[in-house]
Amino acid sequence: xxVLLVANTLPPTDLSGVGEQVLQLAAxxxxxxxxxxxxxxxxGGARGPKLLFPLAVLPPLAACLRRFRPEVVQxxxxxxxxxxxxxxxVGRWLSPRPLLVALLQVSYVEERxxxxxxxxxxxxxxxxxxxxxxxxxxxxxxxxxxxxxTARLAHLVLAPSRRTAGELxxxxxxxxxxxxxxxxxxxxxxxxxxxxxxxxxxxxxxxxVGRLRLRKGVEVLLAALARLAAEGSRPRLLxxxxxxxxxxxEAETVRLDLGGQVVFLGRRGAGEVAALLAGCRxxxxxxxxxxxxxxxxxxxAAGKPVIASAVSGIPxxxxxxxxxxxxxxxxxxALARAxxxxxxxxxxxxRRGAAGRExxxxxxxxxxxxxRWHQLVAGAGEGRGR
Numbered sequence: 001x002x003v004l005l006v007a008n009t010l011p012p013t014d015l016s017g018v019g020e021q022v023l024q025l026a027a028x029x030x031x032x033x034x035x036x037x038x039x040x041x042x043x044g045g046a047r048g049p050k051l052l053f054p055l056a057v058l059p060p061l062a063a064c065l066r067r068f069r070p071e072v073v074q075x076x077x078x079x080x081x082x083x084x085x086x087x088x089x090v091g092r093w094l095s096p097r098p099l100l101v102a103l104l105q106v107s108y109v110e111e112r113x114x115x116x117x118x119x120x121x122x123x124x125x126x127x128x129x130x131x132x133x134x135x136x137x138x139x140x141x142x143x144x145x146x147x148x149x150t151a152r153l154a155h156l157v158l159a160p161s162r163r164t165a166g167e168l169x170x171x172x173x174x175x176x177x178x179x180x181x182x183x184x185x186x187x188x189x190x191x192x193x194x195x196x197x198x199x200x201x202x203x204x205x206x207x208x209v210g211r212l213r214l215r216k217g218v219e220v221l222l223a224a225l226a227r228l229a230a231e232g233s234r235p236r237l238l239x240x241x242x243x244x245x246x247x248x249x250e251a252e253t254v255r256l257d258l259g260g261q262v263v264f265l266g267r268r269g270a271g272e273v274a275a276l277l278a279g280c281r282x283x284x285x286x287x288x289x290x291x292x293x294x295x296x297x298x299x300x301a302a303g304k305p306v307i308a309s310a311v312s313g314i315p316x317x318x319x320x321x322x323x324x325x326x327x328x329x330x331x332x333x334a335l336a337r338a339x340x341x342x343x344x345x346x347x348x349x350x351r352r353g354a355a356g357r358e359x360x361x362x363x364x365x366x367x368x369x370x371x372r373w374h375q376l377v378a379g380a381g382e383g384r385g386r
Contacts, residue, residue, distance in 0.1 A: 001374075002035045004070035004098075006061065008053040008079045010040040011270065017294040018076055018105055020187075020270075021160075027186030028370030037068055054082045054146075065090055065098070072377055074101040075154075078108065078146035084153040099381055102154035103180065105291035106164065108147055109171035112140035114215040114289035120332050126219040131244040148172045156380035158373075160292035161313025178376040181317070184297040186366030187270075201272065202263055204238035205343060207280040209273055209295045210287075212243030217286035217309065219245075219252060223332035224286075224339060226256040235343055236261050237284075240268045240276055277302040281349055282342050287311060288329045297364050300324075300356030305349045307338045317364070323356035 005026055009016035019040070026036045039045050039061060046056035061083055065073075073087045080102060087100050115136040118125040128136070151157050151172045158180040159165040165177040210216050218239065225237060239249075239262065246264065253262045268276065273295070277283065283299035285308035292313035299306050300317070306324035308314045320326035325338035342349045362368070 001029075001072065002068060002070045003029055004037050004039060004064060004068060004073045005076075006039045006057065006073065006080060006083050007076045008041060008046070008050055008057070010038065010042075013042060014050075017182075017291075020294055021103075021105075021182050022076060024183040024186045024366045025369060025373065028183060028366030028368075029373070031186075031367055032370050032374070034370075037064065037070070039064055054079050057083055058086055061086055062090065065094060069094060069096070070098050071096050072101060073098045074103060075150065076103050077105060078143045078150060081146040081150045081153070084150050088153050099156065099377060100154050101156045101158060101377065101380070102150045103158040103160075104147060104151065104164070104168055104172075104177075105160055106289075107167035107171040108140050108143040110167050110289060111215070112136055112144070115140075116214075118214060118217065118219055118288065118330060120220065120223060120330055125223060125330075126214060126245070126248065128214055129244050129248070132214055144171070156376060158376065161316045163313050163316065164291055178380075180373055180376060181313075181364055181369060182292045182294055182297055183364050183366045183369040184294065184301050184360060185364075201275055201279065202236075202238060202265075203279055204236040204263065204276075205281040206235050206237045206339065207240065207276050207283050207299075208237065208285075209240045209268075209276070209283065210285075210293070212239070212241050212245045212249060214245060215287060215289045216243075216245075217288050217329065218249055220330055220332050220335060221284055221286045222249065222252050222256055222258060222262070224335040225258055225262070227332060227336040228339060229256075229258065229261075231340075233340065233343065234261050235281075235339070236263065238263050238265055238276060238280070240265045240273060242267045273298065274302070277304055280304060281346070282307055282324075282339075282353075284335075284339070285309065285314065286329070286335060287314075290314060292317060297360055300353075300360045300364075303350075303353040303357040305342060305352040305356060307335070307342060317359075318356075319359070321352075323352050323359055325352075 007022040009019040157174045157177045159177045168174040282305045290312040309329040310326040318324045327334040
């Protein structure tokens with residue numbers, strides 16, 4: 001089968017979970033014998049900044065449709081709306097007529113709702129910053145409209161979890177979205193640093209990886225660490241990522257007297273994240289909203305337990321008591337208890353980490369996800385033919 005994947009962010013130029021998943025799926029499909037081309041930004045693709053991708057991708061997409069004659073074209077996220085329009089407009093004159101698939105990782109209606117104060121009990125832990133307020137007021141409404149358009153144009157809409165599929169049904173009017181989980185393990189990793197050694201990175205028992213924005217809930221994690229410190233436990237937390245909340249978070253670590261145990265590493269590449277995962281005791285994901293975070297799968301593949309909020313698609317990957325710990329979002333006390341259990345019972349953490357590695361190999365490999373993709377595409381093709 002000839003498959004064209006269109007995405008506006010692709011590694012290594014962009015540190016993007018969406019782009020990573022495009023390449024993981026491509027690896028799985030190629031291993032099955034499919035011909036796969038990936039169209040993004042850069043040589044042979046769209047020119048210019050990410051903001052202009054929806055327009056800039058149209059000329060190279062039209063050329064690729066004529067040359068490659070894909071049987072399936074898959075667009076990703078709301079930025080694929082204009083590409084979807086072009087595929088539907090040109091597709092009627094192509095043979096074979098391409099099946100249009102849209103993979104939507106989140107509902108922007110739900111992501112917009114997540115731009116709100118973080119609370120723990122009656123206390124406000126953090127408020128939206130200027131960037132997030134602009135997103136809520138200006139960008140989110142546009143993304144919602146584009147997402148709905150993309151979903152309406154597509155012959156098949158995919159979501160990374162059953163929870164996200166339900167959000168797309170409620171917010172975008174998608175009927176029968178297929179669930180295609182994220183994958184890991186199909187791509188080589190660059191070295192951790194100049195010497196390619198994990199020893200060059202600082203050690204830490206706990207690890208957070210992600211963009212430092214409100215919905216990631218890092219303030220909740222800091223509040224949990226403050227509770228542990230009051231009980232005499234001071235595990236070291238490494239924070240890999242950057243974003244609009246970094247300055248606020250750094251100030252909060254000082255206020256909570258955590259400055260000596262929380263280390264902000266800034267943005268790190270995939271190889272460095274792999275090295276950080278190898279050296280930690282567990283990954284912490286205190287988010288209030290997600291799609292299906294790729295780093296959760298990467299931690300499980302590395303044999304590390306995951307301590308995460310029970311939100312979005314996370315409970316469909318992390319099994320509480322089996323591959324990690326699930327806690328209610330915005331509850332620092334519950335998160336502190338889970339962290340204390342991880343730190344106090346090393347053997348239990350290792351057991352859950354080993355179970356996570358087995359689960360990823362069984363259910364979330366690129367080959368397994370590519371197999372599921374073929375099943376969903378075949379079903380959509382049959383439905384279109386009736």
